[in-house]
Amino acid sequence: MATSKTIGIVGARGHTGAELIRLVAAHPALELAYVSSRELNGERVQDHVEGYQGELRYSSPEHAQLPTLDADVVVLALPNGKASVCVEAFDAAGKDPVIVDLSADYRFDNSWYYGLPELTRDHWRGEKRISNPGCYATAMQLSVAPLKDVLAAPPVCFGVSGYSGAGTTPSDKNDPQKLRDNLMPYSLTGHTHEKEASRHLGVPVEFMPHVAPHFRGLTVTTNLYLSRALKREDVLARFQQAYDGEKLVRVQDEAPWVSRIAGKHYAEIGGFAMSADGKRVVVVATLDNLLKGAATQAMQNINRAIGLDEYTSIPL
Numbered sequence: 001m002a003t004s005k006t007i008g009i010v011g012a013r014g015h016t017g018a019e020l021i022r023l024v025a026a027h028p029a030l031e032l033a034y035v036s037s038r039e040l041n042g043e044r045v046q047d048h049v050e051g052y053q054g055e056l057r058y059s060s061p062e063h064a065q066l067p068t069l070d071a072d073v074v075v076l077a078l079p080n081g082k083a084s085v086c087v088e089a090f091d092a093a094g095k096d097p098v099i100v101d102l103s104a105d106y107r108f109d110n111s112w113y114y115g116l117p118e119l120t121r122d123h124w125r126g127e128k129r130i131s132n133p134g135c136y137a138t139a140m141q142l143s144v145a146p147l148k149d150v151l152a153a154p155p156v157c158f159g160v161s162g163y164s165g166a167g168t169t170p171s172d173k174n175d176p177q178k179l180r181d182n183l184m185p186y187s188l189t190g191h192t193h194e195k196e197a198s199r200h201l202g203v204p205v206e207f208m209p210h211v212a213p214h215f216r217g218l219t220v221t222t223n224l225y226l227s228r229a230l231k232r233e234d235v236l237a238r239f240q241q242a243y244d245g246e247k248l249v250r251v252q253d254e255a256p257w258v259s260r261i262a263g264k265h266y267a268e269i270g271g272f273a274m275s276a277d278g279k280r281v282v283v284v285a286t287l288d289n290l291l292k293g294a295a296t297q298a299m300q301n302i303n304r305a306i307g308l309d310e311y312t313s314i315p316l
């Protein structure tokens with residue numbers, strides 16, 4: 001195994017930060033250098049992250065201080081709009097660690113590698129700046145990519161996520177009281193993930209997100225009109241071929257259930273319900289928004305960037 005590299009997680013109090021801490025703790029070649037949180041500054045990580053044991057404490061470095069901490073890999077797990085000040089601090093200091101940004105901030109920037117390995121692995125040219133896809137955007141792209149050449153119209157994606165998708169900053173979308181017995185629609189046109197998936201697929205998709213009372217895991221149900229009639233077995237074969245050998249994308253016959261995906265590192269895709277004329281198919285994808293939708297995907301990207309097997313430390 002390669003010698004250990006050090007990793008810093010900026011914004012480690014959040015849900016995705018906690019998942020990454022767990023993955024890094026189990027990693028044979030990565031060592032946590034620092035985990036930052038203003039709110040938990042000075043507190044022991046093991047008191048907040050179940051499964052983590054060690055003496056590391058949260059710290060709260062200023063952005064300008066980050067380059068002096070000299071981690072080989074830096075993960076930015078901050079809310080949208082907060083990544084660039086950190087990136088600028090590394091540029092100003094002339095430091096060039098591997099930076100993986102979990103936010104939407106660099107998903108439209110061509111100078112960053114967009115790391116959805118199952119679809120973009122072949123485009124990686126050694127970039128050290130990696131933009132990690134959004135959770136819904138991951139599910140949408142995995143659902144549409146195998147049928148991209150036979151679309152008659154923009155695929156329409158109906159999304160339902162657990163409320164951990166809304167982060168820890170209090171809002172209606174992560175308020176268990178307001179979510180009880182409820183399904184909350186939001187950003188029904190123009191959501192960032194609609195733009196992100198459209199951009200990286202190269203075909204427009206339409207997306208209608210909702211948030212539900214469960215904590216983690218999302219479902220995307222996609223309606224696709226086809227330019228020519230296909231048989232169900234042909235559709236299934238396209239998905240099986242596209243994800244053949246992929247350890248973190250499982251193609252199955254029946255439509256997956258979100259209750260079975262919480263805590264799992266892979267995405268499941270199934271359903272493939274066809275209309276009688278064979279020109280419409282409905283595909284269902286589930287994934288854990290905090291894992292394949294965030295931390296696990298980041299781990300895949302980090303492993304590749306430091307020259308390790310992509311699945312190192314990811315339970316399969």
Ligand SMILES: NC(=O)C1=CN([C@@H]2O[C@H](COP(=O)(O)OP(=O)(O)OC[C@H]3O[C@@H](n4cnc5c(N)ncnc54)[C@H](OP(=O)(O)O)[C@@H]3O)[C@@H](O)[C@H]2O)C=CC1
Nearest residue numbers: 011012013014015016037038039077102103165167168289
């Ligand atoms: N949750 C999910 O399902 C997914 C999230 N993402 C993206 O990952 C990133 C992190 O998400 P998540 O873990 O849910 O977010 P959280 O809201 O749970 O956590 C955000 C982190 O950022 C810190 N933070 C909050 N506000 C600020 C601020 N104004 N300036 C600096 N630091 C701040 C918080 O720590 P403190 O306030 O203590 O400093 C906390 O550690 C986001 O960009 C999100 O969009 C991507 C895919 C899925």
Ligand SMILES: CC(=O)N[C@@H](CCC(=O)OP(=O)(O)O)C(=O)O
Nearest residue numbers: 102103104134135161165166211
């Ligand atoms: C329920 C909820 O609010 N979900 C978030 C998705 C989380 C995510 O992946 O967001 P980023 O694109 O910021 O990474 C949303 O719709 O924005």
